[in-house]
Amino acid sequence: MNMNEKQRLEGQQVATANSSDKKSAKDYSKYFEQVITAPSLKDAKKRGKEEVKYHNDFAIPEEFRGMGEGRKFYIRTYGCQMNEHDTEVMAGIFLALGYEPTDNTEDANVILLNTCAIRENAENKVFGELGHLKALKLEKPDLLLGVCGCMSQEESVVNKILKTYHHVDMIFGTHNIHRLPNILNEAYMSKEMVVEVWSKEGDVIENLPKVRRGKIKAWVNIMYGCDKFCTYCIVPYTRGKERSRRPEEIIQEVRHLAAQGYQEVTLLGQNVNAYGKDLEGLNYGLGDLMDELRKIDIPRIRFTTSHPRDFDDRLIEVLAKGGNLMDHIHLPVQSGSTDVLKIMARKYTREQYLELVRKIKAAIPNVALTTDIIVGYPNETDEQFEETMSLYREVGYELAYTFIYSPREGTPAAKMEDNVPLEVKKERLQRLNNLVNELSLEAMKKHVGQTVDVLIEGESKNNPDVLAGYTTRNKLVNVIAPKSAIGKIIKVKITDAKTWSLNGEMVEELEPVEVK
Ligand code: 5AD
Ligand code: SF4
Secondary structure (H helix, E strand, O other): OOHHHHHHHHOOOOOOOOOOOHHHHHHHHHHOOOEEEOOOHHHHHOOOOOOOOEEOOOOOOHHHOOOOOOOEEEEEEOOOHHHHHHHHHHHHHHHHOOOEEOOOHHHOOEEEEEEOOOOHHHHHHHHHHHHHHHHHHHHOOOOEEEEEEHHHHOHHHHHHHHHHOOOOOEEEOOOOHHHHHHHHHHHHHOOOOEEEOOOOOOOEEOOOOOOOOOOOEEEEEOEEOOOOOOOOOOHHHHHOOOEEOOHHHHHHHHHHHHHOOOOEEEEEOOOHHHOOOOOOOOOOOHHHHHHHHOOOOOOEEEEEOOOHHHOOHHHHHHHOOOOOEOOEEEOOOEOOOHHHHHHOOOOOOHHHHHHHHHHHHHHOOOOEEEEEEEEOOOOOOHHHHHHHHHHHHHHOOOEEEEEEOOOOOOOHHHHOOOOOOHHHHHHHHHHHHHHHHHHHHHHHHOOOOOEEEEEEEEEOOOOOOOEEEEEOOOOEEEEEOOHHHOOOEEEEEEEEEOOOOEEEEEEEEOOOOOOO
């Protein structure tokens, strides 16, 4: 299929090797023969007004059916839950093509690395793995090796793979997942590396097949993309503009999961609080959606990730109704300094964030709050870092994911001068992590003596005689219980607290909790 035809069929504006974008043309000219569609961060940044189209017509093209007969696939997933869920969709497509899954790279005929671009060390892990896989590829020349996910959306990554990792057979982007059958076919037919990365987001395709990894907990996408453009973050470029799924599609999916016996769903989006803003003609937000979902007979509903700016009163009011809406909120703050928040373009102040926390705590008194924090932002002063430390205590977070700022090419922050030495950044991270551990243990200790509901997920990682699961507040609990408790919510009396987990004794086994 030529480019024009593809653009016409898919309604996409793609950056190509011969596009008018000089940078792309220059970078890719050497590889022109092998490039189908290459990414451009500049194009990825554009936010068009055109309507998102919804499709329900995905089908495996006739000519590709049975492509996977006698072949096995392996997908390694890096990064966030969104990637985990994309892997479930790709696995669904592989199965529909007749491939079998394997969890051993040596048995695989196709290996995909579903990558994460959020920080440099995430990318380095992938490049390291690509290096390791070279030997396997030399042993098995018929093996297809592919790179997909967020890193594929970056021009610099695609260039690097084209130049250095010649044993890669295909690169495709986050908006091209539904094109997997065509991409595999091209890779089988062509001796050259197949690159298909659309910079502009695709439409929403509702009926992609998926194979969920577990039978107890499930991810449900409620929206794709992000329009927030925090100055450090690559996600708006790799995942495109915000597109919400229609409420009826989400409700139907959750109902279906409940009917299949799932005990928990986590609603996914890069910024779930912006849910619904793009739904033309509908005045409908995350609070409205949660208010409908809570009536479904499924024991637990969570959501991630929240942006404080869009966290509205309607959502708080609905979450306060409790029932199957869990009393844990992950609310990334990133910094406790209003000045740093401003440079990050987070669009809230320290005071506004604290006011939101106050409202949430007033409405949901038992809520567990967790967060994400970046330390060592360009030019972050000692005082500004101290404001993060003091905010951490003031909120009383129960856990945090903490990161040293990592410049991402193409983002505004990557152009900022930075006068904070790496040693200072590391010291700040260490001090913050000590505080995180201290408050985590404190929060854990408060559970000792309480009897809590635990959704048992399976055997504990370290001891198969012990089962492990999570409380409503998302605390990991280890408990001795019969294997029949796996997949059920049981009552556990907490006996002992550690920094990252609780130990307890089973009190009684429960039927799935009743939902009001
Ligand atoms: N450097 C460091 N951390 C980052 N995050 C996002 N982008 C960067 C970056 N460039 C962190 C934020 C976000 C989490 C998913 O990753 O804290 O909430
Ligand atoms: Fe990145 Fe989250 Fe900011 Fe979006 S809201 S730009 S995903 S940090």
